[in-house]
Amino acid sequence: MYDHVHTEKLVDQWLIEDVGNGDLTANLIIDAAASTTFDVNAREDMVVAGIEVMATVFRRYVPGVSIDIRVQDGARVAKGTVLARVSGQARGLLTAERTALNILQRLSGIATETARFVAAIAGTKAQMIDTRKTTPGLRALEKHAVLCGGARNHRLGLDSGVMLKDNHIAVCGGISQAVARAKAAVPILAKVEVECDRLDQVREALEAGADVIMLDNMSLADMRSAVAFIDGRVPLEASGGVRYETIRGIAETGVDFISSSKITQSAPAVDIGLDEAV
Template structure:
């Protein structure tokens, strides 16, 4: 679900960056009374994400514009599909064009890559989850895009759960000590996850009462050993070294979750264009 206060902040920041003091081209070239119909069209096969965000971008400049969606978020559409049609004052909509395209293209890129990963692990029990490896300032829309692509969200921010990683363990002295300190002060419904990169740490985390264990940078044979050792007592998350070539073997070890930073960090932009037709 989109966090609209965050989305509006992203749109405002994008306009501040892109427009500056004035859209000099539109103000000098386009007559004030001109109206146009703009068609958003994908130029490649994509998983659509960000239609509502694109509408919000256009309406922020032209509140009374007409906006008709031609595709829904989550739909996989072919090259040439009309994603939306926008009608209104040409100057304002042209000023909004790049911001709308940037956000729509980026969100659809994340959803498209996410869907590829999800399809690779179909038939296994593993669920794909995202990470906090997001573009600074864009987490709200990137996390939404991964969910549209078929993943589940991990923590939205540091307040969203307790993740005890190697540096926390080093400072506390042990996994047991770190978990005990977290358990003593955390809100009662907060889950505690522990990162482990060795099997002896997995054993210690289970004994310490961790709610979830992250298996960090383990190869499939070691992951399978961890799954057998834990025997369903604690959900297991595999992380590190995951790509489209490795994710299936990781999923087949029996882990519950696989976290992938690449779905937000490495999503290549998709090609979406805007074509305008002057109204009669």
């Protein structure tokens, strides 16, 4: 889902941010010729995402580094699992350590939280999807982490599809007018989704030819009514106010997709450490 060339450019920016003119601590106390080996250890149960991105950080900064990756993205691992072993110049490994762990902890945190939400709706027809509420500059990587956690991606960006939200509809003068304008010129493979917060809007969106309808902040009762009315004619996405505590009930209304920023914007980083190999 992410491009390796683009990722290397991001890694360079991260290293410039953290290293600055040089790692004062490592350069002062670590001999330039010293080498060492570290294990990247999971310090809690998690779903892994970003293992190759972590490796890219070390490869960009440490000449001749050797990296033995023990798990792949999407793997569910237990506390104490060795995710990778890195060997090479001690100074470079210590300098790049924080940057490498930061991105691995962040992406694995998203994958782990996503997997928790996906498990909560197991057995229903609903699929978990993400949103555009991602960290600026990290969208492709964070959406990759969502995939690792077992969910699907929504739009990757504004150019991925048409989403008619309340403000678009208000400026256009109504749902029918907005859909008609979009349908007249939208690329043939792109879908038009309409955000609705009332049942009468759902009826209007269907009549106007929407490809997907979002049920925004609706009650469970209204969601069930919308599902019954649509009767499978177009996919329904539930969004707004989705939390871990509420997602099961939403899924049981019969909607096709549930989107939430909680799996990206609010996901806590997991605990991963770089420890001397034994």
